[in-house]
Amino acid sequence: MKKFLLLALFFSVQSLSAQAARFIYQVSMKLDSTQRGDIKTETAILDVSPVKSVFFAEKRIQRDSVFARARQTGGSGFDRSQMENLRSNMDYVVEKDFANGTKTFTGRIARNQYSYTEDRPLEWTILPETATIGAYKTQKAETQFAGRTWYAWFANEIPFQDGPYKFSGLPGLIVKVEDSKGDYSFDLKETRKVDEIQNVSSQGNVLKISREGYEKQLENYRKDPVAAMQAGRAPGRGGAGNQDPNRRRQVESRLKDEIQKNNNPIELK
Incomplete structure (x- = not known):
């Protein structure tokens, strides 16, 4: 106090x-x-x-x-x-x-x-x-x-x-x-x-989109997080899609578990 x-x-x-x-x-x-x-x-x-x-x-x-x-x-x-x-x-x-x-x-x-x-x-x-x-x-x-x-x-x-x-x-x-x-x-x-407000920089490009478009991308990620991660990786770089099947399943299991535990977002609709 x-x-x-x-x-x-x-x-x-x-x-x-x-x-x-x-x-x-x-x-x-x-x-x-x-x-x-x-x-x-x-x-x-x-x-x-x-x-x-x-x-x-x-x-x-x-x-x-x-x-x-x-x-x-x-x-x-x-x-x-x-x-x-x-x-x-x-x-x-x-x-x-x-x-x-x-x-x-x-x-x-x-x-x-x-x-x-x-x-x-x-x-x-x-x-x-x-x-x-x-x-x-x-x-x-x-x-x-x-x-x-x-x-x-x-x-x-x-x-x-x-x-x-x-x-x-x-x-x-x-x-x-x-x-x-x-x-x-x-x-x-x-x-x-x-003295001044913080400049919060973004790593890489930021894609401008509508709010509805953002929500659609989020919905797609929750349905298939591995595919979304792979789609966002630059060509020629390794990723979940280029891993051996066991490693891919491990990544998919981890991402789905994280999504399942984050089922109560701040914005419900």
Whole structure:
């Protein structure tokens, strides 16, 4: 509580409006609907400037840093086990352009990266309920989005009409947002000043696509992950399709097991 109070005093309305700010959230996820007690947690970052924001997993930046060092050293010291530990359940980036009101989602499916513009507006109902969260006095709001009912608590004193993931449009920063089933929750834990927002680079080409097209690609991957992985591999390179049958079956079994355990996505429709 003391840390939150100090931060709240440090970040006055004037200072936040004049520069970039970093909001660090703890994200809780129940990815497997058959294992309700298995809660995955990660740290995510929302960088906000007066003109745009970007939301990404902390592990994404850590992975990019490892790759950058490997390129500088010609691959010397590259630790694959370290990369495995940096795998994220939020392998996506959400950018919001405040000038034109667009939200751009960039995510990876198999070996390809896709980007689409979110076309579903958020329609909030502001409720009378209030709560103190950390150092902030917040008010509750409700919306229906992507097959879930979401409840958000926003702080008027933080002058950004933004929040984690695709959530935005309330008269103050979203300090907490969770769905009605308790499957997903984003909770603000820390606030910092930064000189500029993070540039989250993408490895390789990003294919621009419609939201419906992205969902179709995701559906195809879930049906046959090995085929999707092979389709995304450059010609002449080894892959699941060029492996011996036993190895291919092992890869297919592992991918299908991962998909089966990730049966509760944040967006249901």
